[in-house]
Amino acid sequence: MPVSPEQLGRALGRGLAPLYLISGDEPLLVDESLEAIRTRARTDGYLERSVFSVESGFDWNILRTECQSLSLFADRRLIELRLPTGKPGDAGAELITEFAERPSPDLLLVVISTKLDKGSRDSRWVQAIEAAGTHVQVRPLDTQRLPAWIAQRLASHGLQPEPGVVDLIAWHLEGNLLAVAQEVDKLGMLVGRGTVTRAEVEASLADSARFNVYQLVDAALSGDAVVVRRMLASLRADGTEPILMHWALARELRSLAPLAQERARGKPEAAVLARVWQIRRPLVARALKRLTLTALYRLMRQAATLDRVIKGQAAGDRWLELERLLLAVCGLPHCAVEFSEDAG
Structure with missing residues (x-):
């Protein structure tokens, strides 16, 4: 059976x-x-x-x-x-x-x-x-099944998540069930039993550089160049590697592209955002209003160039290129890199 x-x-x-x-x-x-x-x-x-x-x-x-x-x-x-x-x-x-x-x-x-x-x-x-x-x-837990799995795991620790908590954990730790399990275990020790709030989850996740990297990406999506520059300088001072920030940003750009394509075809915004975690829908909606499909393709190619710079396969300053990419996502046109039609 x-x-x-x-x-x-x-x-x-x-x-x-x-x-x-x-x-x-x-x-x-x-x-x-x-x-x-x-x-x-x-x-x-x-x-x-x-x-x-x-x-x-x-x-x-x-x-x-x-x-x-x-x-x-x-x-x-x-x-x-x-x-x-x-x-x-x-x-x-x-x-x-x-x-x-x-x-x-x-x-x-x-x-x-x-x-x-x-x-x-x-x-x-x-x-x-x-x-x-x-x-x-x-089978791997997809984005549809993951929230229920997280909610069940929280319940097994006697924790009742307030609205938004499950989505917050799912978004930041998606694809790593072991990290999710460890996070729930940590919350169980920190909170005990009862209601777990978004503030408690954010404080718990903030101990991880990965969480701060996601905050950096969210700041870029929101178009806040001032916050992006400040957070990037802080992460650099803390010793966070550019490759981690590149990975998180490139993942976000890849997920935005098909949404922008649906939007360009005239699909209603509510239908386009249906596949997005509820907690992130306002942020993604703002980003899609600022970033066209053409702009996202250009940013993805810019991200590919940054990847080669980070790996030493292309000339350039990895921190400078990372900052240019982040600010281009913010919508600063002078930071976007133009590519010729036959550019790789």
Whole structure:
């Protein structure tokens, strides 16, 4: 039976399956799913645990012997089988299929794999696990699912976010679930239980240079050149590397371009902004009114030039070029770089 990590807890509440497959490329969710199975297994008396990792030349007979042997202390056993490639080969597929078709009541097998390709998902061994046990399919959390995941995690710490808190965390830590988890853990220690405010989240995030970098990008989007210059000087004095600021700014420009394209085609502003985090919609709306699609393409090419300067692949002062790009985003025309039609 396929389930998501969010559904696994309820499934475990009904009891353990004979075997499990956890597959995916999001390490935090994979590890937490595995830990949830381990916890339930210990409750049910699986007190011995063996771990096997399938590398080149792995001897599947060793695992077969382990599965068939009796526990030294007559305890139920948990066997974790790690498949870094997601492909057990013919011998491994045969053994896993055999176990799925004839599971042992005293042995729990958990297979941990990277993301499975279509061929592997349709393979006999995966189908056998799904028929007899549970397949925990770990998929990256997209922008639609991430807020609910953050809200659930806050709730698990006894925290009730005030409006805007979830969006604030999601925006600044998007794409890094481990950072989100650590931030929620930190808020749990700082706040305890109860309502968590935007001011508390901002104060917590402010300890990170990354948060200040995002503030710099937001200042550029708002068109505040004075604040941009002041923040850039502060970040430079603090030792923040230009590459981090370039990354955050380039990400923002790439996300704005398709929105500007929709706006240029006459799509209503409300529809254009529907894909933007609610907390950021006023800021993005102001930026789109100032920056045309042509201007954004020019800024993206300017950002690409800055990337080469930072990496030493082009001549120039990285701090000066970064300041010019930021001020161009603010709308200062003399800071924008003009490109010829055949420029790279």
